[in-house]
Amino acid sequence: MENSRAQFPFPYQPYNIQEEFMQALYSALDKGKVGIFESPTGTGKSLSLICGALSWLTDYEERKRQEAAALLQEGEAALSTNAAQSSAVSSSAELDWITDFVQKKAERDLVSKLKEEELKRKKREERLEMIRNNVQLKYAVKRKSYEEDEAFKLLQLSKEEQVEATGDQEDEELIIAEYESDDESKIKSRFFGAEKDEDDELVEEHVTKIYYCSRTHSQLAQFVHEVQKSPFSKDISVVTLGSRQNLCINEGVRRLGSIQRINDRCMEMQKNKHEKHNHEEGVKRKRGPAKSVCPYNKASALQQMRDVVLGAVHDIEQLLKLGRETHSCPYYSTRLAIPPAQLVVLPYQMVLHEATRRAAGVQLKGQVLIIDEAHNLSDTLSCIHSAELSGAQLCRAHSQLSQYADRYKSRLKAKNLMYIKQILFVIEGLVRVLGGKVGQSPQSQTTQPGTEMLTINNFLFKAQIDNINLFKLQRYFEKSMISRKLGGFVEKYAGSGVTLHTHCNNKENRRTEGLNRYLQTLQSNQNPGTVPAADQQESVETEKVLSASPMMQVKGFFMALTNSNTDGRVVVHKQGSLSESSVKFLLLNPAVHFAQVLKECRAVIIAGGTMQPVSDFKQELLFSAGVGEERITEFSCGHVIPPENILPLVLCSGPSGQELEFTFQNRDTPRMMDETGRILSNICNVVPGGVVCFFPSYDYSKRILSHWEASGTLTRLANKKKIFQEPKKANQVEQVLNEFSRCIQRCSADCSGLTGALLFSVVGGKMSEGINFSDDLGRCVVMVGMPYPNIKSPELQEKMSYLDKHLPHSQGRSPGQALIENLCMKAVNQSIGRAIRHRGDYSSVVLCDRRYSRPATLSKLPTWIKDRTTTHTT
Numbered sequence: 001m002e003n004s005r006a007q008f009p010f011p012y013q014p015y016n017i018q019e020e021f022m023q024a025l026y027s028a029l030d031k032g033k034v035g036i037f038e039s040p041t042g043t044g045k046s047l048s049l050i051c052g053a054l055s056w057l058t059d060y061e062e063r064k065r066q067e068a069a070a071l072l073q074e075g076e077a078a079l080s081t082n083a084a085q086s087s088a089v090s091s092s093a094e095l096d097w098i099t100d101f102v103q104k105k106a107e108r109d110l111v112s113k114l115k116e117e118e119l120k121r122k123k124r125e126e127r128l129e130m131i132r133n134n135v136q137l138k139y140a141v142k143r144k145s146y147e148e149d150e151a152f153k154l155l156q157l158s159k160e161e162q163v164e165a166t167g168d169q170e171d172e173e174l175i176i177a178e179y180e181s182d183d184e185s186k187i188k189s190r191f192f193g194a195e196k197d198e199d200d201e202l203v204e205e206h207v208t209k210i211y212y213c214s215r216t217h218s219q220l221a222q223f224v225h226e227v228q229k230s231p232f233s234k235d236i237s238v239v240t241l242g243s244r245q246n247l248c249i250n251e252g253v254r255r256l257g258s259i260q261r262i263n264d265r266c267m268e269m270q271k272n273k274h275e276k277h278n279h280e281e282g283v284k285r286k287r288g289p290a291k292s293v294c295p296y297n298k299a300s301a302l303q304q305m306r307d308v309v310l311g312a313v314h315d316i317e318q319l320l321k322l323g324r325e326t327h328s329c330p331y332y333s334t335r336l337a338i339p340p341a342q343l344v345v346l347p348y349q350m351v352l353h354e355a356t357r358r359a360a361g362v363q364l365k366g367q368v369l370i371i372d373e374a375h376n377l378s379d380t381l382s383c384i385h386s387a388e389l390s391g392a393q394l395c396r397a398h399s400q401l402s403q404y405a406d407r408y409k410s411r412l413k414a415k416n417l418m419y420i421k422q423i424l425f426v427i428e429g430l431v432r433v434l435g436g437k438v439g440q441s442p443q444s445q446t447t448q449p450g451t452e453m454l455t456i457n458n459f460l461f462k463a464q465i466d467n468i469n470l471f472k473l474q475r476y477f478e479k480s481m482i483s484r485k486l487g488g489f490v491e492k493y494a495g496s497g498v499t500l501h502t503h504c505n506n507k508e509n510r511r512t513e514g515l516n517r518y519l520q521t522l523q524s525n526q527n528p529g530t531v532p533a534a535d536q537q538e539s540v541e542t543e544k545v546l547s548a549s550p551m552m553q554v555k556g557f558f559m560a561l562t563n564s565n566t567d568g569r570v571v572v573h574k575q576g577s578l579s580e581s582s583v584k585f586l587l588l589n590p591a592v593h594f595a596q597v598l599k600e601c602r603a604v605i606i607a608g609g610t611m612q613p614v615s616d617f618k619q620e621l622l623f624s625a626g627v628g629e630e631r632i633t634e635f636s637c638g639h640v641i642p643p644e645n646i647l648p649l650v651l652c653s654g655p656s657g658q659e660l661e662f663t664f665q666n667r668d669t670p671r672m673m674d675e676t677g678r679i680l681s682n683i684c685n686v687v688p689g690g691v692v693c694f695f696p697s698y699d700y701s702k703r704i705l706s707h708w709e710a711s712g713t714l715t716r717l718a719n720k721k722k723i724f725q726e727p728k729k730a731n732q733v734e735q736v737l738n739e740f741s742r743c744i745q746r747c748s749a750d751c752s753g754l755t756g757a758l759l760f761s762v763v764g765g766k767m768s769e770g771i772n773f774s775d776d777l778g779r780c781v782v783m784v785g786m787p788y789p790n791i792k793s794p795e796l797q798e799k800m801s802y803l804d805k806h807l808p809h810s811q812g813r814s815p816g817q818a819l820i821e822n823l824c825m826k827a828v829n830q831s832i833g834r835a836i837r838h839r840g841d842y843s844s845v846v847l848c849d850r851r852y853s854r855p856a857t858l859s860k861l862p863t864w865i866k867d868r869t870t871t872h873t874t
Contacts, residue, residue, distance in 0.1 A: 010051050011047070015043065021037065022052035029602075031633075032631075034631050035634070036632070037606070037634075037635045040609050041836070045607065045609065047230060049607060050223075050226055050227055050230050051230060054236055057210060057342060058232075174485050205339060207342065210342065210367070210368045213347060227345075233313050238344075239345070241344065241346040242346075247323075247334065250295075264484045264487040266294070269292060269297070294329065302329065305322065335361050339361075352594070352597065353593075366602050368602055371604070384593075389582060389584075390582045391579050394583075395579075397551055397553075397554050398439075399439075401424055402424060420482075423554075431578070435447035443578075453798050454569065456561055456564075474555075483551040570584070571583070571584040571585075571794060588799055589802070598622070598625050612636075613860040619815070640839045648844070649846050649871075650869060651849075655675070656675060658672065661849060674711065674713070679846075689757075689775075690758075690773065692835070694783050696784065719753070721756050724760070726759070736759075740759055764827050773837075774835075781832050783849075784848050787828065789824070800815075803816050803819055852871075
């Protein structure tokens with residue numbers, strides 16, 4: 001029986017399309033479907049997702065509660081009936097006593113299980129209610145944190161005064177613990193029985209929940225703010241997850257900068273905390289320096305913060321503020337809050353990557369997953385599971401690991417040394433494939449330029465590492481935590497990660513090395529004029545990259561090589577020098593990693609503003625992952641703007657009659673460039689406010705702007721609108737957008753000669769996604785040519801041949817050709833969707849290329865744009 005809802009709680013009167021969206025969403029979740037939902041930006045997609053999904057969740061929980069109550073009542077009634085019957089039965093029915101016993105036991109077990117679940121649910125609800133209402137508790141927590149703050153500062157001061165102990169004992173934390181391979185642990189468990197994990201008892205049961213994921217932290221913050229505005233904000237328990245880099249409040253750890261170093265230091269502090277706990281229980285402590293533990297990671301404080309997190313809706317900024325106030329770690333508190341939370345908001349990586357999912361404590365079994373901004377989901381999955389290593393990284397990893405093994409060989413067990421030698425052997429093989437040798441500077445080694453594409457098996461043979469069990473090495477990486485140990489070793493004994501041995505000649509040098517580095521920084525601070533700020537920043541970043549151990553990247557590449565031979569390829573890219581050359585694992589079949597998610601989840605909703613074209617998406621990600629057509633449901637809605645508020649035009653030729661076809665052969669001709677300049681000039685003459693012009697690539701943008709500068713077209717354009725260009729660096733985007741916006745506001749106010757501003761951007765660049773050109777910022781969007789990807793790219797060619805081999809042909813086109821067209825149109829749809837952002841907005845969209853008029857191409861535009869598009873041949 002299908003469940004449905006007539007009305008949905010909403011903060012205001014919803015649009016018709018929002019009601020339709022919520023009805024379709026409710027139905028998809030209830031039937032356990034895989035839904036592809038398209039709702040253009042500006043139509044309130046986030047609120048529709050929140051209100052539709054949370055309405056289903058509250059209804060589902062209520063139904064479960066009623067069913068459990070009915071079952072409990074039925075079970076108790078059956079027990080009492082059976083008891084009455086059994087007392088009335090004569091002793092002659094002795095043969096039925098076993099059947100009777102088994103039946104009664106099953107009924108008793110069911111009743112006790114239902115009672116237990118009901119008790120747990122009531123306790124959970126009572127606790128949440130108490131947290132939400134107990135304001136005094138919050139003030140008490142805050143007051144306690146202020147008192148602890150002073151004690152913490154004193155503790156830090158005392159730590160700074162501690163003197164480092166002498167002797168090799170100081171490196172105890174860098175030594176890998178004794179390692180047992182799987183075979184040994186199996187034998188051991190056979191004789192002694194497997195040890196029960198103490199933490200098993202602490203694992204809390206996961207309630208039915210909705211996981212919502214998106215690409216960026218800003219998108220997640222936006223979604224959380226929508227939840228705060230929704231009618232569910234007071235009744236739903238929400239937790240936002242993030243990386244340590246986003247959630248750490250320990251300034252000493254945050255200052256490390258790179259995510260790998262932050263992770264390593266945090267894990268090290270966790271280990272120190274457990275060791276300290278063991279010492280307190282009477283285990284004799286070895287002599288050596290006091291090991292630092294994180295003062296924010298205390299069980300009572302974490303539990304306290306977890307309760308506060310569940311009691312109200314917080315975004316990441318609010319979590320950081322709360323963590324500082326309560327003196328507890330937001331990263332670990334939020335993880336503790338996952339099991340009882342009803343809505344978990346998290347980035348893509350934590351859901352789509354299995355190892356990260358497991359580490360974060362995310363359990364998808366029987367839960368609902370909503371993937372937002374999913375237009376590039378296939379590419380995202382491929383990127384998450386791909387891995388690349390440069391020659392410089394490989395040589396650095398080999399150098400660091402060799403020196404680590406040499407330094408501690410007398411203290412490492414034989415099994416550890418064996419695995420370290422295997423890792424070094426594999427790294428040597430990878431360097432050999434690139435045409436280099438370990439032990440020499442990668443910068444000085446030349447290689448013959450070229451690109452080679454290999455299957456995983458052929459690559460292993462070529463590197464002569466096919467006899468190494470990579471699965472065992474992968475387990476060794478995870479269990480031994482060698483990446484972290486090596487990271488600590490590098491950080492302790494090297495200013496740069498390349499020449500470790502020069503810093504490690506003797507103990508005296510090691511002891512004074514930190515002081516020398518400190519004196520050097522003081523000296524550089526006294527001469528600020530010698531190095532430009534930008535160069536200084538870059539050198540600091542380079543220093544951080546060099547000083548961090550590349551072993552995590554090596555581990556990622558090893559893990560990638562354990563994929564099935566047919567699912568991926570290895571690209572060997574030689575660049576002239578070994579340091580610039582690289583080996584890259586390319587995932588060709590993202591469905592293999594998405595299949596597990598689809599199998600475990602009760603329902604998966606894939607949502608986006610522009611999901612067209614969906615045919616390749618379904619074929620590549622859903623059908624290939626074993627999802628049947630009957631489980632897939634699609635929903636697409638129009639826009640809330642009136643039809644007259646959007647004017648999409650396809651221009652087949654320019655003002656002088658020049659046919660517009662920006663093929664690779666035609667687009668660089670002076671005639672084509674001049675015609676494009678005339679079109680843009682005419683548009684700037686009639687369109688007020690902001691005009692955004694998208695070029696197919698950075699390279700073409702540079703060439704056409706140089707031509708316009710020489711021909712005087714740029715000057716003519718600048719007489720009408722102030723010209724802006726997309727910046728090269730991502731951190732300058734905000735500044736350019738602010739100036740662009742201010743210029744348009746000034747022009748509309750002072751009626752000077754300028755009518756607004758013109759922004760030159762690139763499809764797939766920094767301004768084609770996630771940036772809003774609403775109202776006067778984007779009264780016209782111009783698309784110059786069709787942004788087809790580089791067909792000569794070896795990676796793309798391999799992907800096309802893989803699809804041609806494994807997917808069926810449709811409408812006379814090969815899957816490889818369809819991929820090229822779909823990649824192009826997805827990029828176009830993302831760019832032109834920037835202009836209309838709300839109900840009262842209006843804009844024109846000009847597609848400059850006659851190929852847009854082809855029916856097959858028009859059909860790939862979003863329905864609300866396609867239905868209003870007109871084609872102009874002259």
